[in-house]
Amino acid sequence: MGNRNQGRRVVVIGLGRFGSSLARELVSGGCEVLGIDRDPKLVQKHADELTHAAVADTTDVEAMTQLGVPEFERAVVGIGSEIEASILTTSLLADFGIPHIWAKAISRQHGRILERVGAHHVVLPEHDMGERVAHLVTGRMLDYIEFEDDYAIVKTTAPTEAIGKPLGETRVRNKYGVTVVGIKRPGSEFTYATPETVVRPQDILVVSGRREDVETFADLT
Numbered sequence: 203m204g205n206r207n208q209g210r211r212v213v214v215i216g217l218g219r220f221g222s223s224l225a226r227e228l229v230s231g232g233c234e235v236l237g238i239d240r241d242p243k244l245v246q247k248h249a250d251e252l253t254h255a256a257v258a259d260t261t262d263v264e265a266m267t268q269l270g271v272p273e274f275e276r277a278v279v280g281i282g283s284e285i286e287a288s289i290l291t292t293s294l295l296a297d298f299g300i301p302h303i304w305a306k307a308i309s310r311q312h313g314r315i316l317e318r319v320g321a322h323h324v325v326l327p328e329h330d331m332g333e334r335v336a337h338l339v340t341g342r343m344l345d346y347i348e349f350e351d352d353y354a355i356v357k358t359t360a361p362t363e364a365i366g367k368p369l370g371e372t373r374v375r376n377k378y379g380v381t382v383v384g385i386k387r388p389g390s391e392f393t394y395a396t397p398e399t400v401v402r403p404q405d406i407l408v409v410s411g412r413r414e415d416v417e418t419f420a421d422l423t
Contacts, residue, residue, distance in 0.1 A: 210234060212276045214252075215260045215291055217244040220306055220327045221280030226251050238269065240287075261290040263297075272298040279305040279321070285312055289319055296320020354413045355383070360405045361422035370397030378419045380411035 210233050214225040217239040225235050229252060237252040239245050240259050249255040258265040260281070271277070277295050281288040285308070292305045296319060305321035307313035313324040364372045369382055382395045386406040401407070409416055 211274055212236075212278065213238065213271055213274045214278045214280060215239070216279060216281035216288075216306070217241075217248050217255075218280060218282045220282075221278070222248050222251075224278060224280060229253065236269065236271075236274070238266075238271075261287055261294060263294060266294060266298075271295070272300070274300060276300070276302045277304070279303070279316075281306065283308060288312070289315055292316050292321050293319040352413045353410070354416050355408065355410045356416045356420055357406060357408050358420040360401045360403070360407050361419070363422065364401045364407075365403055365405075367400065368397060369395055369399050369401065372401070374419070378411070379415040380409045380419045382407050383410050384408040 212225075212228050212233050213236045214221050214228070215238045217225065217237050221237070221239075222244075225237050225248065228235050234253045237245070237248055237255045238258050238260055240257065242257045245255045245257045256269055258269060260266060260279075266272070277300050279288055279292050279295065281291060288305065288307075289312075292303060295303050302323075303321050304323045304325055305313075305316040306325050306327055307316055308326075310326070313326065316324050364374060375381055382399075384392045385395045385399055385401070385408070386392045387402065388404050392408070395407070409419055411419070
């Protein structure tokens, strides 16, 4: 199933606190992760936790090409306070034509510049910690919020088996242990879901439950 594996190879650039926590979460979720940083100490520190790790200047086209970065579909730029390196790296990934680029910004202004040079998603880490962003990078979920005690709320596309039937009949809660809280049709507002709500293709569902259960449910899409 191509759709299920498309988020399984991710390059994470910048292995500071944000990048390394994101990379670890991706690996624990079954992704193959290439971690790159220009600081050999950081690469050494995290090498054992990642699938591959390399020391490189991420603004250098040749170095990035040699590492196979242009072949990746998903990239995350987690470079810290070096704004120039962050912008040049993001721009380089966009030039490679990587279809999904997340970039960490240290301010909204920095975020706007990252969008302009080609980032598809800008992350402000004080609001978006690495673990949450990892769920979004894999492409299974459109949004993810985790609360204490292993409880999470997820926004995800409707799985095939739920389409065309009222929610009460799909037995989603019994089968997967999750509750469909809300539903959004293309072109209309979010509404609360009821057992009578019939799910259509292209519907976006808001689902709550135990972290493991909502992840399993999102994997069905």
